[in-house]
Amino acid sequence: xxxxxxxxxxxxxxxxxxxxxxxxxxxxxxxxxxxxxxxxxxxxxxxxxxxxxxxxxxxxxxxxxxxxxxxxxxxxxxxxxxxxxxxxxxxxxxxxxxxxxxxxxxxxxxxxxxxxxxxxxxxxxxxxxxxxxxxxxxxxxxxxxxxxxxxxxxxxxxxxxxxxxxxxxxxxxxxxxxxxxxxxxxxxxxxxxxxxxxxxxxxxxxxxxxxxxxxxxxxxxxxxxxxxxxxxxxxxxxxxxxxxxxxxxxxxxxxxxxxxxxxxxxxxxxxxxxxxxxxxxxxx
Ligand SMILES: C[S@@+](CC[C@H](N)C(=O)[O-])C[C@H]1O[C@@H](n2cnc3c(N)ncnc32)[C@H](O)[C@@H]1O
Numbered sequence: 001x002x003x004x005x006x007x008x009x010x011x012x013x014x015x016x017x018x019x020x021x022x023x024x025x026x027x028x029x030x031x032x033x034x035x036x037x038x039x040x041x042x043x044x045x046x047x048x049x050x051x052x053x054x055x056x057x058x059x060x061x062x063x064x065x066x067x068x069x070x071x072x073x074x075x076x077x078x079x080x081x082x083x084x085x086x087x088x089x090x091x092x093x094x095x096x097x098x099x100x101x102x103x104x105x106x107x108x109x110x111x112x113x114x115x116x117x118x119x120x121x122x123x124x125x126x127x128x129x130x131x132x133x134x135x136x137x138x139x140x141x142x143x144x145x146x147x148x149x150x151x152x153x154x155x156x157x158x159x160x161x162x163x164x165x166x167x168x169x170x171x172x173x174x175x176x177x178x179x180x181x182x183x184x185x186x187x188x189x190x191x192x193x194x195x196x197x198x199x200x201x202x203x204x205x206x207x208x209x210x211x212x213x214x215x216x217x218x219x220x221x222x223x224x225x226x227x228x229x230x231x232x233x234x235x236x237x238x239x240x241x242x243x244x245x246x247x248x249x250x251x252x253x254x255x256x257x258x259x260x261x262x263x264x265x266x267x268x269x270x271x272x273x274x275x276x277x278x279x280x281x282x283x284x
Contacts, residue, residue: 015059020039062076088175097116097253110145126151128165128183130149131149223255227257258276
């Protein structure tokens with residue numbers, strides 16, 4: 001690969017708008033105007049890596065409807081999305097899921113399995129956290145139920161980190177000592193690996209939540225989608241939420257991040273009265 005330290009011209013506003021439109025049309029993500037610098041920087045880095053001299057040539061390459069266009073698009077999207085996450089990032093939401101599952105188990109309201117969907121799972125901390133609490137709920141009960149977590153994200157590099165299941169201190173800072181000891185084993189270099197018995201309960205797949213029509217998931221007991229919708233326009237958030245509702249079992253639980261939508265209602269969903277979590281139960 002040829003590296004040149006050529007400085008690129010500033011991306012003109014008209015070109016920025018084209019990139020912005022493409023990103024939003026394909027992923028739903030709306031770039032804030034201050035993210036122009038991020039977009040320009042990432043495009044320039046990629047152009048240097050590929051030894052491409054003009055913004056137009058790179059745009060054409062990314063837009064190509066073939067394998068190389070698709071691969072290039074995946075690389076760029078991965079560099080533009082915010083993948084910030086940790087284990088138990090918002091503990092009140094996870095505690096709420098735990099209590100919901102405990103109630104379902106004790107009232108024998110589950111149909112043979114607990115099915116959980118982590119939407120926008122990034123590098124895996126969120127779905128593994130959900131698997132930990134489902135495991136704990138089931139091990140406290142006498143019932144022999146299966147549980148599985150389906151985890152999706154648009155970023156392939158994030159998914160490969162997730163599948164590996166190896167994490168450092170930064171990701172694990174909100175875990176209790178007990179959780180660390182119970183669900184991880186030491187790995188190299190002060191890192192920890194999620195135990196295989198938990199790993200095998202989490203299935204990672206690439207999916208674009210802007211286009212879930214073809215995503216084949218069974219109906220879920222819990223859909224967990226936090227810190228993703230904030231990157232989408234309000235009307236798109238509502239559409240995505242409606243899609244997520246259609247994947248819930250009757251009586252299922254939808255959890256989003258606090259304040260991630262303020263203007264969404266659904267005839268089949270009842271909002272939980274809480275200041276700590278933003279969650280909805282499917283009533284029919
Ligand atoms: C900030 S992270 C949130 C991770 C985790 N849910 C949490 O709360 O810690 C946002 C994730 O959403 C993913 N994402 C953004 N747009 C997406 C889309 N259209 N389809 C699927 N995932 C998307 C990003 O790749 C990123 O991993």
